[in-house]
Amino acid sequence: MTRDTSDSEGAEPTETDREDQPSDAASATTGVILRGEDVTKEYQTGTQTVRALKGIDFGIAPSDFVAIVGPSGSGKSTLLNLLGLLDVPTDGAVSLRGQDVSTFSDADRTRNRKRAIGFVFQSFYLIPTLTALENVEMPRMLDKTPVKTRERAKTLLQRVGLGDRLDHYPDELSGGQKQRVAIARSLINDPALLLADEPTGNLDRDTGDEILALFDELRAEEDVAIVTVTHDAYVAEEADRVVNLVDGVIEDTGETAADGGHGA
Amino acid sequence: MSLRHRIAGRFPRLVIARRNISRAKVRSILAAASILIGVVAIGAIGAGGAAFKQSQLQSIQAQGATSVYVSPGTDMEASHFDREDVKAIDETVGAATIVATEPGSMELITSDGTREGVSVTYIDDPRQLHEVERGGIPDNWRQSVVVSHEFAADRGVELGERLKLVSETETETGTVETEHTYRVVAVLAESQSFGGGGLFLPIEETGERQYSRVEVMTESTDRAEAVAEALRDRFNDRKDRLLVFELTSLVRLLKTLVNGINAFLAGLGSISLLVAGVSIANTMLMAVIKRREEIGVLRAVGYGKADIVRILLVEAVLLGALGSAVGLAIAVAVAMVANALFLGDPFAFTQSALLYLAGAVAFGILTSLLAGAYPAWRAANERPIDALRG
Ligand SMILES: Nc1ncnc2c1ncn2[C@@H]1O[C@H](COP(=O)(O)OP(=O)(O)O)[C@@H](O)[C@H]1O
Numbered sequence: 001m002t003r004d005t006s007d008s009e010g011a012e013p014t015e016t017d018r019e020d021q022p023s024d025a026a027s028a029t030t031g032v033i034l035r036g037e038d039v040t041k042e043y044q045t046g047t048q049t050v051r052a053l054k055g056i057d058f059g060i061a062p063s064d065f066v067a068i069v070g071p072s073g074s075g076k077s078t079l080l081n082l083l084g085l086l087d088v089p090t091d092g093a094v095s096l097r098g099q100d101v102s103t104f105s106d107a108d109r110t111r112n113r114k115r116a117i118g119f120v121f122q123s124f125y126l127i128p129t130l131t132a133l134e135n136v137e138m139p140r141m142l143d144k145t146p147v148k149t150r151e152r153a154k155t156l157l158q159r160v161g162l163g164d165r166l167d168h169y170p171d172e173l174s175g176g177q178k179q180r181v182a183i184a185r186s187l188i189n190d191p192a193l194l195l196a197d198e199p200t201g202n203l204d205r206d207t208g209d210e211i212l213a214l215f216d217e218l219r220a221e222e223d224v225a226i227v228t229v230t231h232d233a234y235v236a237e238e239a240d241r242v243v244n245l246v247d248g249v250i251e252d253t254g255e256t257a258a259d260g261g262h263g264a
Numbered sequence: 265m266s267l268r269h270r271i272a273g274r275f276p277r278l279v280i281a282r283r284n285i286s287r288a289k290v291r292s293i294l295a296a297a298s299i300l301i302g303v304v305a306i307g308a309i310g311a312g313g314a315a316f317k318q319s320q321l322q323s324i325q326a327q328g329a330t331s332v333y334v335s336p337g338t339d340m341e342a343s344h345f346d347r348e349d350v351k352a353i354d355e356t357v358g359a360a361t362i363v364a365t366e367p368g369s370m371e372l373i374t375s376d377g378t379r380e381g382v383s384v385t386y387i388d389d390p391r392q393l394h395e396v397e398r399g400g401i402p403d404n405w406r407q408s409v410v411v412s413h414e415f416a417a418d419r420g421v422e423l424g425e426r427l428k429l430v431s432e433t434e435t436e437t438g439t440v441e442t443e444h445t446y447r448v449v450a451v452l453a454e455s456q457s458f459g460g461g462g463l464f465l466p467i468e469e470t471g472e473r474q475y476s477r478v479e480v481m482t483e484s485t486d487r488a489e490a491v492a493e494a495l496r497d498r499f500n501d502r503k504d505r506l507l508v509f510e511l512t513s514l515v516r517l518l519k520t521l522v523n524g525i526n527a528f529l530a531g532l533g534s535i536s537l538l539v540a541g542v543s544i545a546n547t548m549l550m551a552v553i554k555r556r557e558e559i560g561v562l563r564a565v566g567y568g569k570a571d572i573v574r575i576l577l578v579e580a581v582l583l584g585a586l587g588s589a590v591g592l593a594i595a596v597a598v599a600m601v602a603n604a605l606f607l608g609d610p611f612a613f614t615q616s617a618l619l620y621l622a623g624a625v626a627f628g629i630l631t632s633l634l635a636g637a638y639p640a641w642r643a644a645n646e647r648p649i650d651a652l653r654g
């Protein structure tokens with residue numbers, strides 16, 4: 001297997017044949033969507049080098065729910081960016097369904113992001129000039145399949161409980177409703193992986209619980225794996241797995257997760 | 265699913281750009297207005313100037329710029345053309361109307377007995393030069409005189425009236441005066457052509473059927489130029505047998521002059537488009553800075569760099585097109601006023617006027633496109649993680 005050619009050619013069928021992709025890749029990589037090995041990330045600021053991640057390993061399988069916790073500056077967002085193909089590691093390897101991300105061009109990463117990954121942000125980042133429905137459609141707006149996209153967007157908004165808010169603009173929605181629109185938007189391309197950076201950070205506990213319940217449904221019904229950075233203990237408690245990041249390394253997993261909330 | 269939605273779905277970038285423009289309405293309107301001013305400046309100056317040029321050309325042409333005037337040259341044996349000479353000229357110029365005349369002067373004896381000098385043109389048929397307004401010219405019009413519109417109007421001359429004219433001939437013994445009486449048979453129509461005033465008498469009245477001036481009338485100034493060229497080629501090879509005079513060089517001078525002034529003014533107008541470009545660039549730069557996070561989200565959810573560039577360029581071009589469209593409407597209105605003023609018809613757009621108008625719009629849109637390039641490039645190359653941090 002000569003890397004250069006097989007990688008670029010391997011990318012082609014996945015694009016046209018989305019349905020087969022997970023099972024194909026699953027046989028090769030035992031169901032893992034995203035895998036990281038000895039992942040290191042350094043930032044260069046002037047003469048200083050900041051090691052944000054110091055060689056960590058991870059693997060994310062379909063319908064996983066992973067919470068990343070840790071004090072501020074411990075590298076949580078950095079890790080999430082690597083998972084989301086928004087950045088590449090300085091050292092080590094991140095692979096998406098067996099394909100080394102470092103071999104991707106910027107355009108390749110963009111394409112794979114669109115195909116496989118959904119993003120949810122702490123401050124929602126909805127576009128104020130678009131209605132809830134149009135915000136959900138936004139990632140697929142350039143596909144020129146307006147009818148299909150609209151149907152899917154409506155279904156998703158109904159799924160997140162906003163079937164009666166389709167034509168509302170973001171400033172007419174509450175925080176929890178905005179986050180639900182953002183979650184619907186992240187799902188428009190049927191991603192295998194949903195990445196959330198403090199999705200409940202701007203929400204009260206009750207609204208946060210609603211979002212968590214929604215995550216549970218999505219995992220059960222759509223097989224979506226969810227990785228969320230959180231400072232909220234109740235979110236971490238719901239997760240299958242807790243990754244506790246301290247100063248760029250994974251301390252340990254499990255019960256100590258709640259400490260992350262205090263550290264922030 | 266509404267039809268509107270289906271159509272909008274085919275042009276997503278346009279829809280996105282249009283929405284973004286309406287987000288910062290005042291800023292967008294100001295940017296479009298700057299383009300508008302540039303387009304109006306170029307379009308109105310260019311098209312107005314073209315109308316002015318056209319009117320000047322028309323009046324020059326009406327005054328005989330399409331004609332070539334030929335007189336005997338310094339090397340001609342006789343100081344007159346005879347029938348043979350006129351025939352030779354006619355053969356040389358090809359498809360053009362030839363009018364051979366003999367200018368002269370006489371004295372008119374008015375009703376109170378005073379004398380007044382008048383210019384006389386001896387000609388085969390005055391209808392070669394002018395239309396008849398009143399009366400008619402008989403085949404044999406000896407003893408008849410045809411008067412110009414101006415002559416009749418100035419002196420209150422009526423058809424059928426008899427004019428007493430005195431001609432002078434130089435002989436060895438001195439000046440001999442001869443008195444003639446001619447009946448006015450026709451009054452000619454008004455004309456702007458130069459040398460058109462005065463009286464017209466039959467060529468036979470000169471006695472020898474000699475002409476000292478030949479006017480070659482052509483369709484256009486270009487033809488006139490060609491005719492003059494051909495005449496000089498044929499007759500003035502080594503000797504100056506003909507004196508060829510045409511107004512085309514004057515026309516050319518006027519054209520160059522007006523074109524130059526027009527281009528200069530339109531160039532000044534282009535400077536206003538340059539300023540407009542700066543304004544568009546500034547607007548777009550502010551927009552991408554304000555929408556930094558939003559563009560970061562677009563990149564994160566799968567919009568490529570090229571998508572971002574295109575969306576922002578469409579936005580810039582839309583601003584420019586908006587300004588250009590309104591600017592074009594204003595420029596056309598100004599040009600129509602100029603057309604009405606100079607050419608007497610608001611819709612008398614010349615080709616160069618239309619070119620100026622189209623050019624102004626093209627320039628306006630191109631300026632916007634160029635002005636949008638840097639902001640678009642900058643926004644597209646911002647890494648989404650940088651845009652979304654914090
Ligand atoms: N673009 C960057 N340039 C320089 N240093 C950075 C950059 N991004 C993050 N860092 C540094 O990397 C470390 C980890 O940051 P981050 O992943 O944002 O932590 P967290 O999300 O856990 O608060 C911090 O020390 C931060 O200052």
Ligand SMILES: [Mg+2]
Pocket residue numbers: 076077078
């Ligand atoms: Mg962070």
